[in-house]
Amino acid sequence: xxxxxxxxxxxxxxxxxxxxxxxxxxxxxxxxxxxxxxxxxxxxxxxxxxxxxxxxxxxxxxxxxxxxxxxxxxxxxxxxxxxxxxxxxxxxxxxxxxxxxxxxxxxxxxxxxxxxxxxxxxxxxxxxxxxxxxxxxxxxxxxxxxxxxxxxxxxxxxxxxxxxxxxxxxxxxxxxxxxxxxxxxxxxxxxxxxxxxxxxxxxxxxxxxxxxxxxxxxxxxxxxxxxxxxxxxxxxxxxxxxxxxxxxxxxxxxxxxxxxxxxxxxxxxxxxxxxxxxxxxxxxxxxxxxxxxxxxxxxxxxxxxxxxxxxxxxxxxxxxxxxxxxxxxxxxxxxxxxxxxxxxxxxxxxxxxxxxxxxxxxxxxxxxxxxxxxxxxxxxxxxxxxxxxxxxxxxxxxxxxxxxxxxxxxxxxxxxxxxxxxxxxxxxxxxxxxxxxxxxxxxxxxxxxxxxxxxxxxxxxxxxxxxxxxxxxxxxxxxxxxxxxxxxxxxxxxxxxxxxxxxxxxxxxxxxxxxxxxxxxxxxxxxxxxxxxxxxxxxxxxxxxxxxxxxxxxxxxxxxxxxxxxxxxxxxxxxxxxxxxxxxxxxxxxxxxxxxxxxxxxxxx
Numbered sequence: 198x199x200x201x202x203x204x205x206x207x208x209x210x211x212x213x214x215x216x217x218x219x220x221x222x223x224x225x226x227x228x229x230x231x232x233x234x235x236x237x238x239x240x241x242x243x244x245x246x247x248x249x250x251x252x253x254x255x256x257x258x259x260x261x262x263x264x265x266x267x268x269x270x271x272x273x274x275x276x277x278x279x280x281x282x283x284x285x286x287x288x289x290x291x292x293x294x295x296x297x298x299x300x301x302x303x304x305x306x307x308x309x310x311x312x313x314x315x316x317x318x319x320x321x322x323x324x325x326x327x328x329x330x331x332x333x334x335x336x337x338x339x340x341x342x343x344x345x346x347x348x349x350x351x352x353x354x355x356x357x358x359x360x361x362x363x364x365x366x367x368x369x370x371x372x373x374x375x376x377x378x379x380x381x382x383x384x385x386x387x388x389x390x391x392x393x394x395x396x397x398x399x400x401x402x403x404x405x406x407x408x409x410x411x412x413x414x415x416x417x418x419x420x421x422x423x424x425x426x427x428x429x430x431x432x433x434x435x436x437x438x439x440x441x442x443x444x445x446x447x448x449x450x451x452x453x454x455x456x457x458x459x460x461x462x463x464x465x466x467x468x469x470x471x472x473x474x475x476x477x478x479x480x481x482x483x484x485x486x487x488x489x490x491x492x493x494x495x496x497x498x499x500x501x502x503x504x505x506x507x508x509x510x511x512x513x514x515x516x517x518x519x520x521x522x523x524x525x526x527x528x529x530x531x532x533x534x535x536x537x538x539x540x541x542x543x544x545x546x547x548x549x550x551x552x553x554x555x556x557x558x559x560x561x562x563x564x565x566x567x568x569x570x571x572x573x574x575x576x577x578x579x580x581x582x583x584x585x586x587x588x589x590x591x592x593x594x595x596x597x598x599x600x601x602x603x604x605x606x607x608x609x610x611x612x613x614x615x616x617x618x619x620x621x622x623x624x625x626x627x628x629x630x631x632x633x634x635x636x637x638x639x640x641x642x643x644x645x646x647x648x649x650x651x652x653x654x655x656x657x658x659x660x661x662x663x664x665x666x667x668x669x670x671x672x673x674x675x676x677x678x679x680x681x682x683x684x685x686x687x688x689x690x691x692x693x694x695x696x697x698x699x700x701x702x703x704x705x706x707x708x709x710x711x712x713x714x715x716x717x718x719x720x721x722x723x724x725x726x727x728x729x730x731x732x733x734x735x736x737x738x739x740x741x742x743x744x745x746x747x748x749x750x751x752x753x754x755x756x757x758x759x760x761x762x763x764x765x766x767x768x769x770x771x772x773x774x775x776x777x778x779x780x781x782x783x784x785x786x787x788x789x790x791x792x793x794x795x796x797x798x799x800x801x802x
Contacts, residue, residue: 202267220534224484248283251282256289257475260592271283280307281316281319285304288303288326291303292329293477295477297334308323317354318354325363329366337370338670344363348360361396365387365726368384373785376530380410381410404427408420408443424446437473444470464486466481485504485507488507546635551566586752618678620678621679623675623722624694625675627716627755628671657693663693664676675690687766690766691721694795717758720761721761721763762794774796776789776794
């Protein structure tokens with residue numbers, strides 16, 4: 198098979214286009230700012246200098262570090278304009294590092310500070326950054342909503358750079374949906390604005406994105422010209438993130454033309470550049486493209502090597518610190534147990550010597566020794582009990598984060614190996630109207646509302662022997678068929694889906710809970726997935742593959758109160774459930790897929 202990689206467009210739009218600064222990302226200029234900041238002789242506004250460094254720095258790790266420093270300095274005096282920028286740049290750095298959850302959190306903190314001081318431009322700009330995250334994780338509904346909101350806000354300001362950047366990213370989302378005409382309309386408008394304000398990095402990304410549209414339309418000559426022009430500009434600006442992505446897309450163009458040597462050349466350039474500058478997503482994607490190329494050339498050994506690098510990079514450079522702490526905790530426990538044994542042995546020898554002496558000196562001393570020994574034993578028992586309780590707490594915490602089999606593997610080997618499952622079923626849910634509803638809620642009320650629903654969902658999923666994977670905002674994702682669960686997972690998933698719909702409908706009719714009333718859409722798909730542990734600090738169990746992407750599309754194409762399933766799931770449950778065929782949709786990399794609504798009157802459910 199040929200391995201498919203995710204779209205690169207969304208990552209391109211975010212990089213520095215949402216920064217408030219109009220300066221291009223010139224690393225030499227950034228380095229000069231850093232030298233100035235570190236100079237003891239500098240007597241100017243160090244906060245303003247920190248803000249400029251965080252905005253201009255292109256290395257994700259250093260960008261993150263300077264953004265954190267800016268936040269710390271600004272927080273001490275409640276300087277909200279600097280806090281807005283600090284949390285925005287921290288979110289940008291986290292996005293580049295692949296930590297999407299923390300990136301979204303940082304963006305919303307930035308929006309909160311901006312609303313506090315009525316900074317409309319900042320609210321609009323960071324709203325677009327939130328849309329970028331939703332777009333990249335495949336939540337098309339939320340992505341389009343936040344893009345529309347952000348663009349509407351920015352049109353009311355005089356910030357042409359942020360408006361053009363928002364239009365560029367909205368064009369990326371249209372491209373993802375294969376609406377090429379709409380994408381070009383966005384790119385045409387953003388391109389004119391970038392040229393008007395002489396914003397070179399925006400012009401570069403605009404050229405590259407237009408080139409990718411032409412590539413998808415089969416206009417390879419136009420595509421190659423636009424992408425090459427973009428790469429030339431980005432090289433001048435030392436923006437290696439965009440260069441790495443566009444090089445991979447150039448590899449795609451030559452791959453389609455069956456020019457494998459040139460395609461390999463561009464893919465290897467992308468990998469080398471991403472590795473040199475620590476661009477995590479691009480290292481993974483370039484390895485995936487090289488695997489695809491070598492497989493097409495009939496070199497399965499090289500293809501497998503690059504694919505393993507792709508998987509290893511995504512799944513193994515993540516939990517080092519946490520896993521090490523867990524290993525240390527286990528070691529400390531074992532050492533404590535050994536010490537207790539030594540203490541007991543030593544105490545036994547002492548007791549024997551004392552007993553011999555006690556027969557000579559006095560019963561009084563024997564009594565004192567007995568009291569001391571009793572206290573020692575009580576102390577040892579309490580110590581052992583405390584150690585075992587702490588170990589049990591660690592085990593329970595780990596099982597709240599990871600499936601039992603994965604947790605046991607982590608404790609046993611100190612690492613988790615990614616696994617492929619040939620037959621699984623994946624479910625997505627999403628609440629209609631939740632985003633607009635949540636804007637008027639306090640953080641506490643928002644968490645309480647989401648928790649009310651997801652706690653019940655968790656109970657339903659556990660009841661049917663399925664595995665919760667994660668939640669993203671108001672979206673809920675679970676799977677069946679993982680680990681040793683190979684039987685009737687599709688049927689059990691449909692049963693669980695109907696219980697979720699029933700619970701949501703019951704809540705709508707409950708007068709005491711009418712403020713929590715929502716409609717829910719559900720989508721289900723079946724097929725193979727790859728599962729493993731991701732993250733570098735707050736690690737999480739996750740699954741990947743086209744099966745997950747199609748399940749997400751099934752949800753977005755569903756209707757309130759309905760369960761929309763793919764053809765693969767239909768083949769697994771048609772003997773148990775009445776299903777209604779509702780047509781086909783186009784899915785990227787998969788072609789046309791049939792969809793069915795499942796009726797509540799299951800044949801033997």
